[in-house]
Amino acid sequence: MTAQEVLRRTPGTTVMVLDRDTVASGATRRSAGLHFPRGATERVRRMSAYSQDWYERLRAAQPDVPVRPLGMTVVAGTDADTEAELRTAYLPEARLRPATGPVAAGRVTVPDGRAAWTADGCQYADVGALTARLARGLRSRAAFREGVRVTAVRAAADAVELRLGTGERVTAARAVLAPGPWLGDPAWAEALAPLGLRVKKVVALHVDVAPSAADGAVVFHDEDAFLLPLHDRGHWLFSYTCQEWDVTPDELGGGVSPRNLREARELLARYAPAFAARCASGRVFCDAYNPTGPGPAVTALDTAGRLVFAGAAGGSGYRLAPALAAEAADLLDPRPAAADETRSTK
Ligand SMILES: Cc1cc2nc3c(=O)[nH]c(=O)nc-3n(C[C@H](O)[C@H](O)[C@H](O)COP(=O)(O)OP(=O)(O)OC[C@H]3O[C@@H](n4cnc5c(N)ncnc54)[C@H](O)[C@@H]3O)c2cc1C
Structure with a gap:
């Protein structure tokens, strides 16, 4: 979702999606995929409204998406x-x-x-099928590395460096960590610890x-x-x-x-x-x-703001995903928000 949002906002950005498994193998594959228009906090209500509108527009544009x-x-x-x-x-x-x-x-x-x-x-959606479909639509515009594990992440002042299980290194201007429930992976456990997730x-x-x-x-x-x-x-x-x-x-x-x-x-x-x-x-x-937050965690993990965490939607990661992606994209591109209704959920 975030990769798609980044490319929608800035076509031509060089984007790589890394997953240690195939895309949509984690919580996403098991999801019940229910969306209902509700939120326990003001922020989640805003995210819920944004996401509902996003999914409605997706269905209008692509009536055969697995969203019912x-x-x-x-x-x-x-x-x-x-x-x-x-x-x-x-x-x-x-x-x-x-x-x-x-x-x-x-x-x-x-x-x-x-x-x-x-x-x-x-x-409700078949979330795994929907995610695979979104990935298919992105493959011509983003590099997909599936079955490739990220083994280390280091955010420096000018770039983020990722080490991969293949022995390769990737250097990116910015990176989004969206590890679902794999919060304890040694590659980022220490960086995430202060969030209390x-x-x-x-x-x-x-x-x-x-x-x-x-x-x-x-x-x-x-x-x-x-x-x-x-x-x-x-x-x-x-x-x-x-x-x-x-x-x-x-x-x-x-x-x-x-x-x-x-x-x-x-x-x-x-x-x-x-x-x-x-x-x-x-x-x-x-x-x-995110036990202490008013909803999911979308936050920079380093002072330069190059490494962003997005997730911890607490069993609502399907229904809030479009809003999460928009918030993550806002952090990746800190320019003042344009007058575009899809730009921010804040
Ligand atoms: C049984 C169940 C029912 C649910 N029902 C609902 C519902 O009705 N409505 C709703 O809104 N939400 C629901 N959810 C929650 C929702 O499915 C999740 O919040 C959402 O799918 C999380 O997506 P994600 O991409 O953040 O995480 P995931 O789908 O888990 O993806 C994380 C990815 O990170 C990859 N990864 C992990 N470590 C590494 C590494 N070191 N290197 C590279 N890749 C790595 C994994 O392979 C995985 O593919 C449910 C969840 C479950 C489990």
Whole structure:
């Protein structure tokens, strides 16, 4: 995303994309890819609005991108504080309003003390396929080095030097580090330590129930969980907030654990017992979080501003990606912002 944004702003810039694996192999490949027009902080709401607009324009320009608009229901507590919180968190574009009719064709029950709301602006993507497609569109304008690991990064006053696993060195005027959950890689662990970022396991269970064409996402606001009909794959997905912190991506090969299954089923049983019974597998990986920040981290790591970190969107790295890329591109090119609506999310 950042490579694309840099080239959009300044065509002809020499850009190299480096990945130790193939592009879209990390958190991106496992992503549930849900976007909803919401943000817990003012900055994230701005980023969410920017990204929503960006994806809508992408769909208008390329109608066959793997991004699918969805209906959306929000289930939340009926107390006045929760309603006030919802009305702040959801963007005006969401047009939040009390839901009428059953949720997920009656397969989701709204218990006493909870109410259902309808919102607009929701979509989901096959994030891996979308990223591969964006990469394809860039290959004629940027060099791609896949299967090439960055083993060291050094920012000097006049350039950034990268050492690669191939034994080569690359010197760049500027570099963006977007390592997803690989924060602990020795190449940059020390440089990132002051940011206080952490890595958390992210779990999304697969529910073996076929969605019907009209099904939309159901967001459980108080539990920070959601049900998503994966129309392209033919089953539902249930994402809940797993509280396993400080995991490392290269040690997460164990798949769904008994604890993950128990926690997900317990929560799902409260709202959709039939779904809980059909939930036995899923996707398990991790993502970087910014526990102290008002949303993702986009910041220079050196005094000259040549080395920029972009990430730690905390399980929202698909839905906030266009805004993250715009903020990273702003830092790479510190000229005063032009009167271009795509230039800044700040
Ligand atoms: C199960 C799951 C569900 C999710 N659901 C959602 C959702 O519904 N909505 C949403 O918005 N977000 C969701 N997310 C979060 C979102 O997918 C991530 O925030 C986003 O994909 C992160 O993208 P990234 O490019 O920063 O990281 P990644 O996709 O992890 O990419 C980082 C890349 O860095 C490369 N790399 C690492 N170390 C090196 C090195 N030394 N040298 C070279 N390359 C290196 C890796 O190979 C990798 O390809 C989910 C995440 C998970 C795991």
